[in-house]
Amino acid sequence: MNYPNKKSSYNQKLVNYGNRGMTLEEDINISNKYYLENDIAIVHKKPTPIKVVKVDYNNRINTKIREAYYEIPSTTDYNGIYKGKYIDFDAKETKSKTSFSLNNIHKHQLEHLIKVKNHGGISFLIIKFSMLNETYLLETKYIEDFTNNNERKSIPIDYIKKYGYIINSNYYPRLEYIKIIDKLIEGEINEKKVK
Amino acid sequence: MNYPNKKSSYNQKLVNYGNRGMTLEEDINISNKYYLENDIAIVHKKPTPIKVVKVDYNNRINTKIREAYYEIPSTTDYNGIYKGKYIDFDAKETKSKTSFSLNNIHKHQLEHLIKVKNHGGISFLIIKFSMLNETYLLETKYIEDFTNNNERKSIPIDYIKKYGYIINSNYYPRLEYIKIIDKLIEGEINEKKVK
Numbered sequence: 342m343n344y345p346n347k348k349s350s351y352n353q354k355l356v357n358y359g360n361r362g363m364t365l366e367e368d369i370n371i372s373n374k375y376y377l378e379n380d381i382a383i384v385h386k387k388p389t390p391i392k393v394v395k396v397d398y399n400n401r402i403n404t405k406i407r408e409a410y411y412e413i414p415s416t417t418d419y420n421g422i423y424k425g426k427y428i429d430f431d432a433k434e435t436k437s438k439t440s441f442s443l444n445n446i447h448k449h450q451l452e453h454l455i456k457v458k459n460h461g462g463i464s465f466l467i468i469k470f471s472m473l474n475e476t477y478l479l480e481t482k483y484i485e486d487f488t489n490n491n492e493r494k495s496i497p498i499d500y501i502k503k504y505g506y507i508i509n510s511n512y513y514p515r516l517e518y519i520k521i522i523d524k525l526i527e528g529e530i531n532e533k534k535v536k
Numbered sequence: 537m538n539y540p541n542k543k544s545s546y547n548q549k550l551v552n553y554g555n556r557g558m559t560l561e562e563d564i565n566i567s568n569k570y571y572l573e574n575d576i577a578i579v580h581k582k583p584t585p586i587k588v589v590k591v592d593y594n595n596r597i598n599t600k601i602r603e604a605y606y607e608i609p610s611t612t613d614y615n616g617i618y619k620g621k622y623i624d625f626d627a628k629e630t631k632s633k634t635s636f637s638l639n640n641i642h643k644h645q646l647e648h649l650i651k652v653k654n655h656g657g658i659s660f661l662i663i664k665f666s667m668l669n670e671t672y673l674l675e676t677k678y679i680e681d682f683t684n685n686n687e688r689k690s691i692p693i694d695y696i697k698k699y700g701y702i703i704n705s706n707y708y709p710r711l712e713y714i715k716i717i718d719k720l721i722e723g724e725i726n727e728k729k730v731k
Contacts, residue, residue: 380651382655383648383651383652383655383657385610385611387582387583388582388583388584388585388586388607388609389583389586390583391583391584391586391588391601391604393586393604403605404605404606405603405604405605406586406601406603406604406605406606407602407603408600408601408602409586409588409600409601409604410598410599410600410601411599411601412583414583415580416580420615420616421615421622422622422624422652422655422656422657423655424655424656425621425622425655425656425657426620426622427616427617427620427621427622429617453578456575456578457578457617460577460578460617460618460619460620461617461619461620462578462617462620462622
């Protein structure tokens with residue numbers, strides 16, 4: 342895919358960030374902004390769920406929340422549409438250099454990803470090994486396979502390298518995960534051709 | 537579509553609500569719960585976006601938010617997947633008996649719905665005329681057409697009746713909007729056949 346490069350001023354600004362200190366979430370948000378502005382894909386991060394307990398209600402616009410708590414999300418952080426297809430994923434960072442612990446995913450988040458897959462959506466995890474500065478896309482079916490066939494609670498990086506795809510990092514978009522989705526869609530088409 | 541009826545205990549409970557006092561949002565949430573539990577569709581309401589200003593950070597689980605404010609959502613409230621298709625909508629209630637004021641939709645919400653439509657998603661508004669107890673589904677293309685061809689800032693109910701679909705109310709699911717989406721998908725298929 343040939344990305345138009347009309348946001349050169351933005352590029353300039355990003356050079357300063359370099360690779361230092363940008364979280365995976367920031368990288369993905371910047372990529373999604375690029376995809377949105379260039380009309381490639383519509384993917385948004387969902388707001389963090391917060392349980393509001395006390396408010397000062399002055400007027401509709403100026404309500405001040407006085408007491409609230411973070412809640413555990415019941416789905417994933419990101420979803421949207423690309424080439425007419427529903428896509429859904431979560432993004433996780435790990436400091437391990439050898440494996441990704443499944444404790445990083447809430448049980449209902451994995452269940453949600455599996456449901457989406459079963460309904461014909463494209464669902465996956467984006468996993469960043471921050472010490473290695475490597476980021477992978479791993480489809481839900483391989484996570485499901487792993488949990489069904491293994492006792493251990495962490496996925497070795499070799500498994501992720503074998504069944505996942507490495508995502509290239511650039512200035513803008515930071516993480517070109519859409520290119521991987523192109524491959525997945527092509528794969529689907531090829532699979533259908535084989536049948 | 538023939539819905540399985542395995543949640544009879546839930547049905548019972550809902551009888552007490554009757555039609556009194558249930559907001560459109562509650563109705564949709566209950567319908568989505570039904571669709572999810574019966575594996576028909578996966579549609580979730582997004583959390584309300586809140587800007588957090590001050591927190592008491594005790595530990596990761598018990599963080600207390602001391603000051604926060606509601607933000608204007610940049611997208612719609614609901615999205616998900618049905619029959620492999622991306623669906624996206626917002627729900628609006630009006631006390632008017634004659635028209636739906638476009639002031640009820642934020643500009644970027646309408647822009648978002650249009651983008652989703654252009655990317656091949658199914659996007660629409662669910663509009664409830666609470667005084668009439670009538671709820672309609674109106675596809676984005678008809679809202680876009682209306683705003684492109686009219687000076688007036690409210691859509692007359694006759695226009696909504698002509699181009700939209702009335703949504704049946706039941707006990708469970710409360711609002712069978714998925715049945716309307718079936719019609720839309722059929723319509724798409726028919727349109728394609730005509731070409």
